[in-house]
Amino acid sequence: MVAVEQQLDTSSSNGRLFLNIMASFAEYERELINERTQGGRQAKFLAGSHAYGKPKFGMKASNGELVVNEEEKEII
DSSP states (O other), rough: EEEETTTTTTTSSSHHHHHHHHOOOOOOOOEEEEHHHHHHHHHHHHTTTTTSSOOOOTTTEETEEEEOOOHHHHHH
């Protein structure tokens, strides 16, 4: 592989090393984002909120659980 914009040539040992370093940092960043997302969801759940997006129409989050929203239930 030869990356023109980054002048990365994987035919040399230096190029392969740099490619592996870049791949390792990309994997690290992905895992860090995942850890932060899971931590945020856990904190939201412990605070008594619905942890995965907005509840569907007709439902609401109450004490960390989904319950029927009576006002929206009338519309449904």
